[in-house]
Amino acid sequence: MTVDFLRWMPLIPLLAVLINIFFGARLGKKFAAGLACAAVAASFAIALFVFWQLPADGTFRDTVYTWIESGSFQVKLSFQVDALTAVMLLVVTGIGFLIHFYALGYMGHDDGIIRFFAYLNLFIFFMLLLVMGDNLLVLFVGWEGVGLCSYLLIGFWYHDHKNTIAGNKAFIVNRIGDFGFMLGILLLVTALGRQGIWTLDFVELQKHVNLLSPEIITLITLLLFVGATGKSAQIPLFVWLPDAMAGPTPVSALIHAATMVTAGVYMTARLHFLFALAPATLSLIAIIGAATAFFAATVALAQTDIKRVLAYSTVSQLGYMFLAVGVGAFSAAIFHLFTHAFFKACLFLGAGSVIHALDGEQDMRNMGGLRRYLPTTYWTYLVATLAISGTPLTAGFFSKDLILWQAYVSPHGSTELWLVAWITAGMTAFYMFRQLFLVFHGEFRGSEQVKAHAHESPPVMTLPLVVLAVGSIFAGWLATPDYLWGNRWDPWLHPIFGGAHEAAHGALDDEIRLMALTLAIGALGFVLAYIAYGRKSRLPDRIASLAGGAFDRLLLNNYYIDGLYDALIVRPFTSFSRWCAQFFDPAVIDGLVNAVAKGARGFSLIWREVQTGNVQHYLAGFLAATVALLVYFLGQQ
Amino acid sequence: MVTLNHYLILSATIFAIGVIGVLVRRNLIVVLMSIELMLNAVNLTFIAFSRFLGSMQGQVVVFFVMAVAAAEAVIGLAIIISVFRHRRSLDPQDMQLLKW
Numbered sequence: 182m183t184v185d186f187l188r189w190m191p192l193i194p195l196l197a198v199l200i201n202i203f204f205g206a207r208l209g210k211k212f213a214a215g216l217a218c219a220a221v222a223a224s225f226a227i228a229l230f231v232f233w234q235l236p237a238d239g240t241f242r243d244t245v246y247t248w249i250e251s252g253s254f255q256v257k258l259s260f261q262v263d264a265l266t267a268v269m270l271l272v273v274t275g276i277g278f279l280i281h282f283y284a285l286g287y288m289g290h291d292d293g294i295i296r297f298f299a300y301l302n303l304f305i306f307f308m309l310l311l312v313m314g315d316n317l318l319v320l321f322v323g324w325e326g327v328g329l330c331s332y333l334l335i336g337f338w339y340h341d342h343k344n345t346i347a348g349n350k351a352f353i354v355n356r357i358g359d360f361g362f363m364l365g366i367l368l369l370v371t372a373l374g375r376q377g378i379w380t381l382d383f384v385e386l387q388k389h390v391n392l393l394s395p396e397i398i399t400l401i402t403l404l405l406f407v408g409a410t411g412k413s414a415q416i417p418l419f420v421w422l423p424d425a426m427a428g429p430t431p432v433s434a435l436i437h438a439a440t441m442v443t444a445g446v447y448m449t450a451r452l453h454f455l456f457a458l459a460p461a462t463l464s465l466i467a468i469i470g471a472a473t474a475f476f477a478a479t480v481a482l483a484q485t486d487i488k489r490v491l492a493y494s495t496v497s498q499l500g501y502m503f504l505a506v507g508v509g510a511f512s513a514a515i516f517h518l519f520t521h522a523f524f525k526a527c528l529f530l531g532a533g534s535v536i537h538a539l540d541g542e543q544d545m546r547n548m549g550g551l552r553r554y555l556p557t558t559y560w561t562y563l564v565a566t567l568a569i570s571g572t573p574l575t576a577g578f579f580s581k582d583l584i585l586w587q588a589y590v591s592p593h594g595s596t597e598l599w600l601v602a603w604i605t606a607g608m609t610a611f612y613m614f615r616q617l618f619l620v621f622h623g624e625f626r627g628s629e630q631v632k633a634h635a636h637e638s639p640p641v642m643t644l645p646l647v648v649l650a651v652g653s654i655f656a657g658w659l660a661t662p663d664y665l666w667g668n669r670w671d672p673w674l675h676p677i678f679g680g681a682h683e684a685a686h687g688a689l690d691d692e693i694r695l696m697a698l699t700l701a702i703g704a705l706g707f708v709l710a711y712i713a714y715g716r717k718s719r720l721p722d723r724i725a726s727l728a729g730g731a732f733d734r735l736l737l738n739n740y741y742i743d744g745l746y747d748a749l750i751v752r753p754f755t756s757f758s759r760w761c762a763q764f765f766d767p768a769v770i771d772g773l774v775n776a777v778a779k780g781a782r783g784f785s786l787i788w789r790e791v792q793t794g795n796v797q798h799y800l801a802g803f804l805a806a807t808v809a810l811l812v813y814f815l816g817q818q
Numbered sequence: 819m820v821t822l823n824h825y826l827i828l829s830a831t832i833f834a835i836g837v838i839g840v841l842v843r844r845n846l847i848v849v850l851m852s853i854e855l856m857l858n859a860v861n862l863t864f865i866a867f868s869r870f871l872g873s874m875q876g877q878v879v880v881f882f883v884m885a886v887a888a889a890e891a892v893i894g895l896a897i898i899i900s901v902f903r904h905r906r907s908l909d910p911q912d913m914q915l916l917k918w
Contacts, residue, residue, distance in 0.1 A: 794917030797910055801841055 184234075187243035190227045191309035193300040194220045201302070205295035213686070214288075214560035217298035218281045221305055225274035232267045241264070242315065242715045249318075251791070254379035261315035261383075265677045268515060269312040269447055272522045276439045278303050281646040283530050284431040286641035287537060297337060297429070302331035308440055312447060314682055316381040317366050319449065324362070324412065327441045328355045331570030334436060335428040348425035354421040358411015365404030369455075370612065372397045389452045402455050402462040415503060416473045416494045422496055428489040430533030433488060438523040438529050446502045448516050451513045453678055457509065463593055467507025471588075471601040471809040474500030476740070478608040483725075483736035486543050491614050493739075494569065495525055497605060501584050506600055508594040510587035511673040515583055515662075520568070520576035520656045527565035527649035534646065535620060536636040539631050545619040547627040554635040555741045556641040559621050561650035566617050568653040569609035571703045578658030581606060582696055583660060589695060599695075610706030618714035636719050643698055662692055709813065825866035833859035846901070846908040850894045857887045 205213040231241060241262040249256040262270065263314070276475035281301060288294050304327060311323025321382035329352075365515070370381060375391040390398070409496030410417065414422035425437045436442070449466070450454055456463060474497045498521050505514035536543055538555055552559035568575035572583065585606070589599040625632050660670035715722045725733040735741065832855055838853025863882045866874025902908055 792917045794914030795911060796913070797841055804841070805835065 182236075182239055182241055183301075183334065184231070184262075185243055186434075187231070187313065187737070188226065189239060190224045190231075190274070190307050191313065191631070192261075193223045193227075194568070196220070198302045200298050201295055201299040201338045205299065205792060210294050212296040214298050216284055217286065217302050218239070219276060220302055220753055221278045224305065224309065224325060225278045225644055228267075228270040231262050232271060235262060235264070235267055235671075238351045245316065249351050252315045252379070253798055254374070256316055256318050258319060259315045260313040260319075263677060264674050265447075265515065266312050266452060268519055268606055270309070272519060273305065273312060273440050276522050276526050276649070279437060279648055280431050280526065280530065283428075283434075283533070283642050283645040285483055286639050287431055287533055288429060291429075292371070293337065293785075300330055300333045301432070301435070303354070304334070304436060304441070308444075315367070315383060317383070317386075318381050320451070321363070321366060323406075324448075325359065325446060327436070327444065328352065328359065328412070331355075331425070331436050331441055334432040336423045337428055337432065337624075339429075344427040344436050347421075347424040348641040351425050354418050355411045358408045358409075359419050361404045362408020363410070365401050365408065368397070368404060369401045372401070383451060386452075390454050390458065393458075396453060399459045402452075403457040403465070405452065405455070406462060409445030409503075410469070411445075412448075413442050413499050413503070414473075415445070415469055416476065417497065417553050419473060419477065419496050420739070420746060423489050423492040423739065424491050426486070430488065430529060430536060432721040433492070434526045434529035434533070437492070438525040441520070442499060443502070446506060449503075449506045450515055450678075453511045460593070463507050463509060464502050464742065465507070467588075467598055469594065470503030470505075471605075472500070472505050473497070474504060474605045475601050475608075478605045478612065480736055480739050481612040482608060484612075484731055485545050485737070487535065487545050487620060488529070488543055489546070489618065490526070490545075491528055492534060492613060494528075494609065494612065497609065498525065498569070501581065501602065501605075504588055504598060505584045508588050508591040508598065510584065510591055511678045512671050513580070513583045515585050515674065516660050516670050516792070517580040519578040520653075523649050523652035523656045524565040524568040524575075524577055527561055527646060527653055527747055528569065530642070530646055530649065531558050531562040531565065534642055537638055537642070538635050539627065540634055541626060542631060545616065547619045547631075549623040549634065550625040551620070552621040553639050555603050555621075557637060558646060561643075561646040562617065562621065564650040565653045566613045567601075568657075570707065571606055571612050571699060573658075573700065574650070575654050577659055579657035579715065584660065586692055586695055590691070603699060604703060607702035607706040610703040611710045614707050614710035614712045618710060620716060623717070630696050645703055652727075662696065664693060676763040682818040819882045822866055824872045825862060827863040829859045829866065832856075832862065837902045844911065846910060847895075849910065850891065850898065853894075854887060854891065857883055 194217075197216050200208075200216060240486070242259065243261075244257050244259040245642045246254060246258055248258045279296070284297070284301065288297050291297065307323045307330060308325070311320055311327060314320040319609060326758065332348045332352040335351050340342050366381075372393055373386070373389060375645070376389070378389045378392065380386065380389070393401075411418045422437060422442065426433055428437070428551060443777070456466075476502060477493045477496035479495065481490050484490045484493060492788060498517070501518050502514045502521070505511070505517060519707045534555060535548065535558060538551070538558075539548065542548070564575070568577040571578045585602050587598060588594040589596065589600055596802025625635075659673075660668045662668075712718065713724070738744070836852045836854075836856030836859060839855065840849050843849050843852065864876040864880045864883075868874065868880075894915055898908065901913070905912060
């Protein structure tokens with residue numbers, strides 16, 4: 182069905198960007214920031230309306246114009262909204278709006294606020310392109326665009342050189358992934374083109390996908406997944422996300438927790454018809470997802486920076502989503518994406534509120550006892566922590582339990598995958614409650630000066646927190662296990678993912694038993710966190726100094742993976758580049774060019790002697806040539 | 819009996835003297851005079867052929883050549899005078915600035 186106002190959803194934020202870039206300084210900071218919020222609010226309103234109008238198994242479509250036309254190959258700039266896109270739309274614009282609203286307070290005193298909101302709106306525009314595009318090329322434009330905005334916003338405070346470095350790192354690591362993604366798209370197009378079908382449309386692709394051989398599909402999906410590992414921070418390309426915390430906190434919440442990093446999950450879900458035909462890729466995705474979830478969670482155990490804990494937690498939760506994708510439970514992955522957006526955005530914004538109150542302090546060792554000074558932040562943080570730890574009846578409980586259950590019961594799943602995810606659930610509870618206790622409980626460990634300043638954030642910041650905290654509980658009630666009121670989520674996404682990938686069902690008492698096990702390990706995590714950090718105890722120090730503190734340092738430094746990449750890739754590459762710059766380019770490339778020039782010059786130096794400037798010499802030459810020609814032509818006869 | 823060949827040999831001899839004069843003399847006025855020699859050698863050929871073939875065309879061309887030669891002599895002498903005023907020399911060897 183054609184609905185011609187879909188285009189306004191991405192267009193309104195783009196218009197706001199243009200206005201803010203060209204006239205922002207003249208309109209004033211307040212107006213510019215307000216405009217940015219209003220633009221996202223307008224997109225959100227349209228998204229709600231579309232969601233309301235969308236029939237159960239229908240698709241809204243809006244074709245703006247034909248972008249590329251070459252023979253029978255056609256790419257249109259065209260938007261579509263189906264159930265999957267509608268979910269993403271609500272997350273992007275809804276949570277995006279809350280975070281814009283929050284940023285009004287958080288960034289209120291920043292000099293670059295107009296630039297900030299322009300970037301943020303640009304991000305919303307590209308993200309909407311990504312989720313609304315009805316072909317791979319529009320998706321790819323959005324995919325690259327959000328990467329660009331991510332880079333711009335990580336390095337937003339560019340006066341500090343290390344922020345710029347972090348931005349570069351995010352961009353370059355993403356480029357590696359995007360390269361694979363692009364190869365995947367090209368391979369897909371040419372492989373189908375060889376069968377006579379030149380198209381990038383999702384609908385067409387789905388129709389003709391069975392023309393491809395299984396080997397080609399496996400290769401395509403592997404390449405596409407390389408793109409997903411970059412964008413969604415999975416092993417081995419996850420190293421950029423913790424560093425991305427250099428950006429302002431609302432950015433971390435919006436881009437690096439709720440929306441952009443989930444683009445990889447969205448992409449695999451959108452192309453589920455391809456991935457479903459590549460069981461080898463799926464099992465690799467499941468393994469990488471579970472491994473990422475596990476490793477990131479172990480690293481999060483030892484972090485001291487409030488935002489880095491959340492960053493590794495995000496990597497870990499994204500691992501859960503890919504685990505779900507890998508066992509074929511696409512709708513469970515999207516469900517976890519949906520609930521995770523709420524509680525992780527809430528956690529990041531809460532962390533931002535704490536950082537704001539403490540004048541930029543991010544080290545949890547200098548916090549403590551903040552629940553007295555920041556009551557609203559504390560309560561919302563507590564709710565979100567409960568949700569991510571999987572406390573019953575919160576959103577995280579339902580979505581994570583669904584993934585664990587699917588990992589166990591799905592034909593692609595296995596007990597090992599479930600076991601890894603299960604242990605990760607316990608670690609999640611531990612590191613989140615460790616953070617909660619370190620930040621909000623106990624005595625304040627920072628300086629007196631900071632303590633005197635500590636204050637609750639203004640309502641403009643606490644209001645989004647409260648809304649997100651409410652969402653952190655109720656968002657999960659859409660898909661409850663069979664022993665409660667059942668799953669309303671899968672039927673909603675059923676027209677997209679179809680019967681083939683429907684959530685696997687197993688014995689009810691198995692499900693309850695697994696749920697009890699998950700609850701048990703979550704509770705264990707909480708209890709351990711309480712024993713170690715909930716009360717005055719020297720236990721953490723004693724654990725940290727195990728094996729001479731080597732273990733603690735290993736985790737704190739992310740298993741030295743950054744150092745490993747540095748030594749294996751970055752340093753050889755930079756020294757190669759330096760060699761190129763200092764030797765190869767000046768000596769070989771310049772040498773070749775100069776040799777040609779010198780040769781020409783030497784040759785000319787000899788021949789220029791012919792040009793004496795003396796007319797009589799020229800005439801002699803003229804005569805000689807004439808005589809020679811005469812002799813030649815007369816000799817011919 | 820003076821035949822066509824006699825005329826042609828004479829004409830070729832005068833032309834060769836002119837060419838050598840243009841190439842080797844160190845005075846521009848003499849060079850100019852040598853060019854006149856070459857032109858007139860050619861004129862002689864035209865006239866000889868005209869007479870031999872009984873056609874007026876050769877004579878017509880000779881008139882054109884004489885007109886052009888007159889103009890050429892005027893312009894050539896003007897340039898020579900102007901060059902002499904600047905350089906106080908008429909040796910073509912001293913006029914080698916226009917090179918490289």
